[in-house]
Amino acid sequence: xxxxxxxxxxxxxxxxxxxxxxxxxxxxxxxxxxxxxxxxxxxxxxxxxxxxxxxxxxxxxxxxxxxxxxxxxxxxxxxxxxxxxxxxxxxxxxxxxxxxxxxxxxxxxxxxxxxxxxxxxxxxxxxxxxxxxxxxxxxxxxxxxxxxxxxxxxxxxxxxxxxxxxxxxxxxxxxxxxxxxxxxxxxxxxxxxxxxxxxxxxxxxxxxxxxxxxxxxxxxxxxxxxxxxxxxxxxxxxxxxxxxxxxxxxxxxxxxxxxxxxxxxxxxxxxxxxxxxxxxxxxxxxxxxxxxxxxxxxxxxxxxxxxxxxxxxxxxxxxxxxxxxxxxxxxxxxxxxxxxxxxxxxxxxxxxxxxxxxxxxxxxxxxxxxxxxxxxxxxxxxxxxxxxxxxxxxxxxxxxxxxxxxxxxxxxxxxxxxx
Amino acid sequence: xxxxxxxxxxxxxxxxxxxxxxxxxxxxxxxxxxxxxxxxxxxxxxxxxxxxxxxxxxxxxxxxxxxxxxxxxxxxxxxxxxxxxxxxxxxxxxxxxxxxxxxxxxxxxxxxxxxxxxxxxxxxxxxxxxxxxxxxxxxxxxxxxxxxxxxxxxxxxxxxxxxxxxxxxxxxxxxxxxxxxxxxxxxxxxxxxxxxxxxxxxxxxxxxxxxxxxxxxxxxxxxxxxxxxxxxxxxxxxxxxxxxxxxxx
Numbered sequence: 001x002x003x004x005x006x007x008x009x010x011x012x013x014x015x016x017x018x019x020x021x022x023x024x025x026x027x028x029x030x031x032x033x034x035x036x037x038x039x040x041x042x043x044x045x046x047x048x049x050x051x052x053x054x055x056x057x058x059x060x061x062x063x064x065x066x067x068x069x070x071x072x073x074x075x076x077x078x079x080x081x082x083x084x085x086x087x088x089x090x091x092x093x094x095x096x097x098x099x100x101x102x103x104x105x106x107x108x109x110x111x112x113x114x115x116x117x118x119x120x121x122x123x124x125x126x127x128x129x130x131x132x133x134x135x136x137x138x139x140x141x142x143x144x145x146x147x148x149x150x151x152x153x154x155x156x157x158x159x160x161x162x163x164x165x166x167x168x169x170x171x172x173x174x175x176x177x178x179x180x181x182x183x184x185x186x187x188x189x190x191x192x193x194x195x196x197x198x199x200x201x202x203x204x205x206x207x208x209x210x211x212x213x214x215x216x217x218x219x220x221x222x223x224x225x226x227x228x229x230x231x232x233x234x235x236x237x238x239x240x241x242x243x244x245x246x247x248x249x250x251x252x253x254x255x256x257x258x259x260x261x262x263x264x265x266x267x268x269x270x271x272x273x274x275x276x277x278x279x280x281x282x283x284x285x286x287x288x289x290x291x292x293x294x295x296x297x298x299x300x301x302x303x304x305x306x307x308x309x310x311x312x313x314x315x316x317x318x319x320x321x322x323x324x325x326x327x328x329x330x331x332x333x334x335x336x337x338x339x340x341x342x343x344x345x346x347x348x349x350x351x352x353x354x355x356x357x358x359x360x361x362x363x364x365x366x367x368x369x370x371x372x373x374x375x376x377x378x379x380x381x382x383x384x385x386x387x388x389x390x391x392x393x394x395x396x397x398x399x400x401x402x403x404x405x406x407x408x409x410x411x412x413x414x415x416x417x418x419x
Numbered sequence: 420x421x422x423x424x425x426x427x428x429x430x431x432x433x434x435x436x437x438x439x440x441x442x443x444x445x446x447x448x449x450x451x452x453x454x455x456x457x458x459x460x461x462x463x464x465x466x467x468x469x470x471x472x473x474x475x476x477x478x479x480x481x482x483x484x485x486x487x488x489x490x491x492x493x494x495x496x497x498x499x500x501x502x503x504x505x506x507x508x509x510x511x512x513x514x515x516x517x518x519x520x521x522x523x524x525x526x527x528x529x530x531x532x533x534x535x536x537x538x539x540x541x542x543x544x545x546x547x548x549x550x551x552x553x554x555x556x557x558x559x560x561x562x563x564x565x566x567x568x569x570x571x572x573x574x575x576x577x578x579x580x581x582x583x584x585x586x587x588x589x590x591x592x593x594x595x596x597x598x599x600x601x602x603x604x605x606x607x608x609x610x611x612x613x614x615x616x617x618x619x620x621x622x623x624x625x626x627x628x629x630x631x632x633x634x635x636x637x638x639x640x641x642x643x644x645x646x647x648x649x650x651x652x653x654x655x656x657x658x659x660x661x662x663x664x665x666x667x668x
Contacts, residue, residue, distance in 0.1 A: 367508045368508050368509075368510050370470065370492065370508070371508035371510065371560075372510070372521075373492040374468055374469075374493075374504075375493075375496055375522040375576060376493050376496035376497040376522050376525045376526060377493055377521050378493050379493065385517070385518070386512075389512025390512050391512070392512045392513070393511055393512035396512075
């Protein structure tokens with residue numbers, strides 16, 4: 001942890017424009033009407049639905065200054081939040097990029113958004129949480145990329161205390177935009193029992209290329225919920241995904257909509273649960289136009305009594321002919337006591353589509369271990385190297401050296417900690 | 420100083436494959452083993468390198484006096500034994516460079532870190548000898564490699580790990596003549612007074628490029644005939660039938 005703090009602490013603003021305040025008020029009433037998840041809820045099958053009940057919780061906003069973690073990406077513009085309050089900015093934004101507190105961005109650059117601001121999320125099991133989030137989130141962060149941006153953007157959320165934190169991230173890539181965004185969730189203290197409910201909207205308009213990686217590194221007592229929507233226009237490519245190595249329990253609902261021709265949404269994930277950790281991921285790949293592509297690859301490496309749940313659906317609309325959509329969830333067992341539940345799914349309503357979905361579960365191959373051992377590598381190290389390679393395969397799909405280096409380091413640290 | 424195998428018996432799934440095999444490979448020599456299918460050639464290499472599927476029931480194998488069968492697979496490698504596999508495993512997601520680094524790191528005392536610059540320099544040097552593209556360092560170990568690429572990769576590993584004794588299990592299988600020459604070049608680079616080789620092959624062709632000091636014929640789990648390199652030519656011309664007759668007589 002470096003001791004560098006921002007020279008000037010930017011103030012929190014909840015000065016949202018009127019149109020957004022109305023959305024928040026509407027969300028408040030939606031929240032009141034909805035119910036918390038129950039055992040009977042299909043979207044919560046195999047999942048710990050009780051963890052998502054946040055009735056009568058305190059919402060945290062801001063906290064005492066905390067030491068900043070070392071930057072993850074060299075040369076990045078960095079925004080650091082503590083309990084959803086911006087506490088530091090580092091680096092300067094290139095021309096054509098707007099980034100800052102949501103309220104500021106909506107006030108100064110949000111005219112076009114007032115009519116088509118992303119609708120409430122939660123279609124994969126958590127509509128009440130989505131409503132709670134919009135109604136109660138006082139902060140939020142927005143990035144508008146209007147051009148190709150070579151400077152990566154790093155967002156760090158430091159979380160402390162025992163309350164609920166509600167970070168929001170809006171990323172908009174305008175026509176011809178390119179960009180790389182890393183978002184990290186980290187605990188400021190090892191003993192806090194925090195709950196983080198994070199919502200993100202990724203909007204890739206026409207001809208954009210966006211990479212967006214979320215790294216969840218919270219302490220082992222935390223809970224983490226993430227609702228992540230993405231929408232793609234024409235001729236765009238997004239590579240979005242997450243690495244989960246922290247928290248006791250994490251739930252991630254990823255909803256990808258490809259509505260523009262010749263666009264591709266790649267959805268990637270690596271999780272490494274061990275005893276006391278459960279990662280529950282629900283995904284939806286929605287194809288709303290012809291000639292659209294999506295490719296989901298999730299890999300879970302399970303140690304000890306670690307648990308994962310994966311439920312995914314590829315949904316091809318009637319008009320979305322010539323769709324190519326793939327969905328793969330692979331589980332690698334490093335222990336006999338781990339538990340992986342996979343529910344891949346497919347619903348095709350169009351013609352001329354190429355779709356596949358599947359899930360596999362396996363132990364580390366004896367043949368691979370033997371091969372490494374035959375080169376002098378001790379068996380425990382061989383297992384670790386193979387398991388790291390299993391995860392690295394996903395990370396390499398981002399095709400971004402800096403993101404790759406960062407993610408592989410985090411993964412390596414997790415492997416070192418569990419074995 | 421030698422790799423000494425004495426009266427070795429070994430089973431696979433309860434069936435005896437090696438039936439009292441004895442062989443000594445002194446440092447500085449290249450020995451070739453030829454023999455018909457099923458004679459136990461590959462079993463010999465796996466037993467020496469160590470593999471759970473193979474059970475040693477009698478006999479011994481020592482490397483410069485050290486009992487091989489007292490060592491685990493990884494320990495045998497670190498002690499200086501190298502097996503170039505006939506069918507090397509693919510390891511998805513693990514780059515060649517990282518794999519080799521880990522193998523080299525495993526040979527260093529605890530706490531000592533590999534010198535990355537020196538390592539890459541050395542690796543590139545060896546790759547040049549084997550005419551391997553630099554891109555191979557970033558590719559996952561053997562994944563999607565052609566037969567020839569896999570064999571070159573085995574020789575690269577052998578060169579980087581600097582073993583005392585090298586076992587080459589049908590390294591020539593699946594190689595075209597150009598690839599064979601390159602692989603042989605790598606092996607010949609490594610020939611020295613400090614290293615012994617056991618080359619297992621079906622065909623005399625490989626021995627045109629890796630010239631052996633001794634040739635042995637294996638049949639039914641034993642060495643049945645030994646000679647100089649002319650024995651390989653004899654086998655090429657006459658096949659194994661005449662040997663069977665000789666053994667019977």
